[in-house]
Amino acid sequence: MTKTYAVIGDPIDNSLSPNIHNAAFKKLGLDCTYIAYRVPKGELAAGVESLKKIKISGFNVTIPHKVAMIKFLDTVDENCSIIGATNTVSNDEGKLRGYNTDMEGFLDPIKKRNLPIKDSKVLLIGAGGAARAITAGFAKEKARKITIANRTLQNANALAQFAHKIGIDANAVTLDQVGETASDYNFIVNATSIGMKGEPSPISTKTINEKSVVYDIVSKPINTDLIQQSKKNGATIIYGYEMLLGQAALAFKIWHGIEAPYETMKKSILGMF
Template sequence: MKKLFAVLGDPIGHSMSPVMHNDLFSFYNIDAHYLPFHVKPDNLGHAVRGLKAIGAGGFNVTIPHKSAIIPFLDQVDELALQIGAVNTVVNVDGKFVGYNTDGLGFLKGLTDIGLHISESRVLIIGAGGAARAIYFAIAKNLPKAVDLTNRTVEKAANLIKDCPFPVSSKAISLTEAAEKIGEYDLIIQTTMSGMSPNLNEQPLSLENLHGQALVCDIIYNPLETKFLQEAKQKDAKIQNGIEMFVYQGALAFEKWTGIFPDVKRMRENVLQQLGGTSNVNR
C-alpha cells in the first residue's frame, strides 16, 4: 500500500512540491505518493487529524499555516520552535513531529557558491517568516554581522530581540541599507517585492553595491527579479530562490525516507517546470 505524503496550503495550486517529490519517490523506487491539499485555516486541525488517522508518512506546510500548525503537532524541533514556524512534519511512530528546513535549506544552497557564513557580513531584507527562518539559521553559524532592514524598522528590531544566538545585529531603515549596501558580503531579499506579476518592484536600490557581493532573492518566479538583474549589472554573483526551495525539499525528503536525494535532479526538474535553464551567475 502506497505511503501518503502531502503539502497543506491556502492557496496550493502553484506548488511544485508534488512534481519534485513524486519524481524522487519514483527515482528511488519508494512506494509512496505526494499530494497537494488545499486547506483553509479553519480546517487545519481537521486536516492534521485526518492525515494522522490514515497514517500519512509526513507532509509539508506552506503559507499561511507554518505557525498555525504548531498546536496541532505532538512534538516540535527546538529550532522550529525558536523560529515559530514549521514547514516539514514527520510521522514518528504515530506521532507528528514538526521541523523547519527553510533556513537550513537556504544555507545548503550557499554551498555551491563556496561562501563561508562565519567570514561574512550579511544583510537580510524583510522581517517576515522566511526572513526569520533564514536569520536564525545564519545567526547560529555566527557570521561577522547580520543586519536586518524592513519597511517597518521596529519589526526588524523585534526579530533581532527574538534571536537566541549571540550574533552582532542591527535593525536599519531601507534608506540606510541602500546607502551602506557596499559593506555587505551577502545580501538576502526575502520579501515578495518583484514576484510575478509585480515584476517592476524591488525593495531598495543597489546603486552602491560592489561586485564582490553575493545577492540572493528567495523568489523563483521570475527566475531573475529586477533586484537580481540590477545586481548582475553591478557584476555581483546572484542566486534566486530555486536553491532554497530545492534544498529545503531535499532535507524534508531525507527526514521522511533517510535518503538525501539527488539535488541536481531536483533542480533540473523544477527549472523544467519553470521553463528556465539556470539560476546562478557565478
C-alpha cells in the same frame, strides 16, 4: 501500500513541491505520491485531523501555518524550537514529529559555493517567517552582524530582538533607510515577497558589486529585478529555487532515510519555469 505525502498551505496551487518530490519518487522507484492540499487560515485543526485520518506519511507546511502548526506536534527538533516554526512533519503511527529544514535549506547553496559566512555582514530584507529561519542560519554560522530592513519597522525590531536572543548582533531599519549602502555588506538577502509579481528591487542596487553575494529567496520568477540588476553589477547570485531544493532534499532525507536525488529534483523545477 502507496505512501502519501503533502504540502499544506493557502494559496497552494502554485507550489513546486509536488513536482520536486514526485520526480524523486519516480527516479528512485518509490511507491509514494505527494499532493498539494489547500488548508485555509483558521482551518488547520480540521486539516491536520483529516491528514491523520488518511494516514499521511509526512507533510510540508507553508504560509500561513508554519507557526500555528507547532501546537499540533507531539515532538519538535532543535531547529523547530529555536525558530518557533515548522515546515516539515513526519507521521510516526499517529505521532506528529516536527522539523524545520528552511534554515539548513537556505544555507545549503551558500555552503555548496564555499562562501564564508563567519564574520560576514548581512543585509536581510524582510522580517517574516522565512527571514526568521535565515537569521537563525546566519547566527548558527557566526556572521558578525545582520541589518534587518523591512517595510514595517516594528516587525524588523522584533526580528532584531530575536537575533540578539540567539547571539547575533542586529539592527533594524526601514527599506528607505537602506539607501545606497548595499556595498557595506557581504550578503544581501531578499526574504520578502517583492519580485514575485515582477516588482522592482526592494532596495537600490547601485552600489552592489563583484564582491557582493545577492541571494533572492523568491523562487518564481527565477530572475527577479534584484537578481537581474545584481548580475549586471557582477555580484555572485544565489537563486530562490536553490533554497527550495535545499529544504526539499532535507525533508526527503527525514521521511525516507536516504539521500534525495538532488539533480533530478532540480531538473523537475527548472522544467517548470
